[in-house]
Amino acid sequence: MILLSIETSCDETAISIVEATGEFPHATYKILGNALFSQIDIHREFGGVFPAIAKREHIATILPMLEKALHESGLDSTPAPELPETIPHITELLNREFGLGDQLMSYHRTHGIPPIDAIAVTSGPGLEPALWVGVNFAKAIAYLWNVPVIPVDHMEGHILASIFDTHHVHKITFPALALLVSGGHTELILMKDWGRYEKVGQTRDDAVGEAFDKVARLLGFPYPGGPEIGKLAAEAREKNLPEYIKLPRPMLNSGDLDFSFSGLKTAVRYGIEGKTMSDDDKKALARDFENAAVEVLVSKARTAVARYGIQSFILGGGVSANSYLRKAIAALSTPQDFPDLHVYLPEPSLSTDNSIMIALAGHARFGEALSPTDFAATIRANGNQSIDTLS
Numbered sequence: 298m299i300l301l302s303i304e305t306s307c308d309e310t311a312i313s314i315v316e317a318t319g320e321f322p323h324a325t326y327k328i329l330g331n332a333l334f335s336q337i338d339i340h341r342e343f344g345g346v347f348p349a350i351a352k353r354e355h356i357a358t359i360l361p362m363l364e365k366a367l368h369e370s371g372l373d374s375t376p377a378p379e380l381p382e383t384i385p386h387i388t389e390l391l392n393r394e395f396g397l398g399d400q401l402m403s404y405h406r407t408h409g410i411p412p413i414d415a416i417a418v419t420s421g422p423g424l425e426p427a428l429w430v431g432v433n434f435a436k437a438i439a440y441l442w443n444v445p446v447i448p449v450d451h452m453e454g455h456i457l458a459s460i461f462d463t464h465h466v467h468k469i470t471f472p473a474l475a476l477l478v479s480g481g482h483t484e485l486i487l488m489k490d491w492g493r494y495e496k497v498g499q500t501r502d503d504a505v506g507e508a509f510d511k512v513a514r515l516l517g518f519p520y521p522g523g524p525e526i527g528k529l530a531a532e533a534r535e536k537n538l539p540e541y542i543k544l545p546r547p548m549l550n551s552g553d554l555d556f557s558f559s560g561l562k563t564a565v566r567y568g569i570e571g572k573t574m575s576d577d578d579k580k581a582l583a584r585d586f587e588n589a590a591v592e593v594l595v596s597k598a599r600t601a602v603a604r605y606g607i608q609s610f611i612l613g614g615g616v617s618a619n620s621y622l623r624k625a626i627a628a629l630s631t632p633q634d635f636p637d638l639h640v641y642l643p644e645p646s647l648s649t650d651n652s653i654m655i656a657l658a659g660h661a662r663f664g665e666a667l668s669p670t671d672f673a674a675t676i677r678a679n680g681n682q683s684i685d686t687l688s
């Protein structure tokens with residue numbers, strides 16, 4: 298089965314073509330094509346992701362990404378077909394994605410219908426205008442090619458990305474636990490089985506990725522500053538720089554599995570207010586912040602692992618690219634701590650948003666595929682990732 302997957306929930310426009318042989322979770326996978334455009338350079342100027350700008354950029358790049366992924370896969374070489382009757386309908390489906398319907402039709406006139414069996418598309422959570430572009434585009438090509446659509450949850454995609462190893466998904470032991478850390482989410486998910494999830498902990502305010510980005514901004518680094526904080530913190534550890542400020546560990550002893558990161562960011566703000574900081578001061582502060590954030594994440598993870606008798610622990614989402622967090626989570630699996638625990642980390646290129654993870658989650662949910670007519674093109678928005686929260 299060949300899946301085409303689409304991800305447009307935030308600021309990455311990504312399309313992949315993935316061949317799956319066998320049934321989930323025993324299938325083997327081959328990535329035939331993978332195209333991703335990051336809008337970060339565009340959003341950086343504004344200090345965060347503006348949903349309307351994200352939408353505009355998705356509209357401008359989604360067809361080139363489709364073309365690139367299909368070309369890479371070698372599946373775009375079939376001759377152009379007789380155009381189906383439904384053409385006016387296609388342009389109508391994309392009437393809110395200005396010009397995209399015409400672009401798609403002109404592409405279609407010179408290219409054939411590729412041998413795609415299903416289209417997986419992120420239907421949420423994410424930025425509403427951004428999600429609509431992917432979902433409407435998926436519906437339009439599903440009509441053109443007469444293939445079913447599988448709506449995919451972005452967070453389930455992150456989970457699958459973390460357990461994916463080149464050609465297959467790892468066999469995990471249930472109940473498993475996933476710690477999902479991204480720009481919009483910080484949550485602990487108890488996985489009772491494939492697709493059976495219970496949220497057992499979540500942030501009460503900012504997501505941890507958001508806190509990384511805000512602290513970076515306070516230090517004068519451009520959006521998204523999470524990776525920069527990680528880099529500076531590593532340098533501070535290497536140089537053994539002394540503590541710059543004492544920071545709180547919010548909700549460390551709250552007894553539940555919830556998080557809070559907004560107070561930590563505020564503590565950083567007050568701690569550096571009015572100070573002139575040297576480069577080493579910034580490194581030390583980045584390290585102090587990273588220590589505080591990671592300590593809370595690891596402590597809650599530890600509590601949850603013990604509480605639910607977990608043997609498979611999954612770290613996923615953009616912040617899982619952070620090497621200090623990766624090491625600290627991996628270190629839970631020790632003979633003294635949790636000897637039976639297996640920790641799954643995404644390979645770095647699959648840590649942040651991508652469409653391979655959407656293909657994997659789509660395959661897992663192939664049973665929920667809908668015909669283009671039945672696919673209602675709905676989305677589940679989550680304004681959390683918008684610039685409004687980046688103050």
Ligand code: KG4
Nearest residue numbers: 479480481506523524615616618619649650
């Ligand atoms: O999953 P993701 O790509 O997008 C969302 O679904 O939100 O996560 C993006 C978040 C951003 O906040 C970014 O700063 C953070 O992940 N991030 C990192 C690192 N790489 C990405 N945070 C800390 N250290 C990193 N190396």
Ligand code: ZN
Nearest residue numbers: 479614615650
């Ligand atoms: Zn994400």
